[in-house]
Amino acid sequence: MALHFELVTPERLVRSDEVYMVVVPGTEGEEGVLEGHAPYMTTMKDGALKIYKTEGGSPEEIMVRGGFAEVGANGLTVLAEHVEG
Amino acid sequence: MASLKELKNRIKSVKSTQKITKAKQMVAAAKLRRAQAAAEAARPYSQRLAKVMGSLATRVSGDSAPLLLRGTGKAERHLLVVVNTDKGLCGGLNANIVKAAKLQARELIAQGKQVEFYLVGRKGRAPIKRDYAASVKTEYDTSAVRNLGFTEAEAIADDLVTKFEAGQFDVAHLVYPVFKSALAQDPTVVQIMPVPTPEGAAMQAGADAVVEYEPDEETILGELLPRYIRTQLFVALLEREASEQGASMTAMDNATRNAGDLINKLTIQYNRSRQAAITTELIEIIAGAEAL
Numbered sequence: 408m409a410l411h412f413e414l415v416t417p418e419r420l421v422r423s424d425e426v427y428m429v430v431v432p433g434t435e436g437e438e439g440v441l442e443g444h445a446p447y448m449t450t451m452k453d454g455a456l457k458i459y460k461t462e463g464g465s466p467e468e469i470m471v472r473g474g475f476a477e478v479g480a481n482g483l484t485v486l487a488e489h490v491e492g
Numbered sequence: 493m494a495s496l497k498e499l500k501n502r503i504k505s506v507k508s509t510q511k512i513t514k515a516k517q518m519v520a521a522a523k524l525r526r527a528q529a530a531a532e533a534a535r536p537y538s539q540r541l542a543k544v545m546g547s548l549a550t551r552v553s554g555d556s557a558p559l560l561l562r563g564t565g566k567a568e569r570h571l572l573v574v575v576n577t578d579k580g581l582c583g584g585l586n587a588n589i590v591k592a593a594k595l596q597a598r599e600l601i602a603q604g605k606q607v608e609f610y611l612v613g614r615k616g617r618a619p620i621k622r623d624y625a626a627s628v629k630t631e632y633d634t635s636a637v638r639n640l641g642f643t644e645a646e647a648i649a650d651d652l653v654t655k656f657e658a659g660q661f662d663v664a665h666l667v668y669p670v671f672k673s674a675l676a677q678d679p680t681v682v683q684i685m686p687v688p689t690p691e692g693a694a695m696q697a698g699a700d701a702v703v704e705y706e707p708d709e710e711t712i713l714g715e716l717l718p719r720y721i722r723t724q725l726f727v728a729l730l731e732r733e734a735s736e737q738g739a740s741m742t743a744m745d746n747a748t749r750n751a752g753d754l755i756n757k758l759t760i761q762y763n764r765s766r767q768a769a770i771t772t773e774l775i776e777i778i779a780g781a782e783a784l
Contacts, residue, residue: 415537415540417642417645418530418533418642419533419534420533420537433706435707446703447703447704447705448548448705448706449707450707450711473719475715475716477540477544479703484540488646488719489642
């Protein structure tokens with residue numbers, strides 16, 4: 408089973424994907440979100456979002472600013488005001 | 493009766509006007525498609541943010557709530573943020589927006605409140621200043637920007653939030669056109685500050701009661717409220733863009749058709765007077781020949 412991950416900016420839906428793990432730069436520390444994570448909300452520091460497509464694979468990094476992460480029943484949703492790369 | 497030359501010139505000028513309106517109509521049609529796509533693409537973000545806001549807002553209440561949510565406790569000074577277009581040639585769109593804004597202003601003034609205006613876009617300035625010259629405090633110029641984006645919405649929203657926190661007004665309303673179709677754009681008035689608790693939020697709050705928050709709810713809410721306002725402004729700007737192009741397309745379509753009718757009428761008139769001139773000439777020649 409994979410984690411459903413969505414990255415949304417005001418302009419568009421950047422990414423909607425099934426991934427293995429996403430490392431979120433939360434304001435109170437980095438945090439890896441895997442499938443089946445408990446419902447959770449956090450604001451994010453400006454920094455890199457690391458997306459692991461497969462277990463043990465090398466991460467893909469997306470720079471986000473003004474982010475907010477929400478983990479719910481339908482996976483992880485990151486709302487970011489600006490996305491680079 | 494106009495001379496032949498005058499008629500000819502008239503027809504030529506109407507034809508060139510028609511060319512302009514036709515071109516504008518086609519440009520608007522192309523831009524409308526893009527504006528609609530942009531408005532569509534912005535929807536997921538605003539919907540999700542509204543949902544999160546709703547569940548958070550019901551959780552945080554009372555004095556611990558951020559200023560943007562609970563307000564200043566008064567409702568004396570009102571700010572009307574009016575979003576108009578920068579360019580004309582879009583029919584009655586701007587007139588309708590201004591009408592809605594003035595109606596709201598009149599209602600508030602009748603209740604004894606103070607009203608100020610914050611104008612976005614150039615076309616609202618003149619008509620609002622005509623009636624409320626002293627109340628127009630700020631004008632945000634968007635005419636230099638080619639592709640209206642989140643940056644502008646951010647700038648306006650941050651300006652508003654700063655003013656609100658400095659206590660320059662108590663309540664802010666946003667007046668903008670909502671794009672229904674190319675034929676209908678409804679001016680809408682919504683309250684943006686203090687942020688109203690989304691409807692139905694209280695009901696769904698119970699469902700996700702186990703959500704963990706990091707940091708605590710108040711801090712998150714404090715961060716999200718300005719973002720929510722930014723998003724609302726962004727949506728308003730996108731709606732304005734789509735409305736402008738839609739209204740422009742319809743208005744220019746009418747103008748092109750009217751120009752076509754006018755050209756037909758003038759052409760008939762031109763042909764008639766040309767024939768009349770020829771007939772008169774013939775009569776003169778014949779009369780001259782008979783007299784010999």
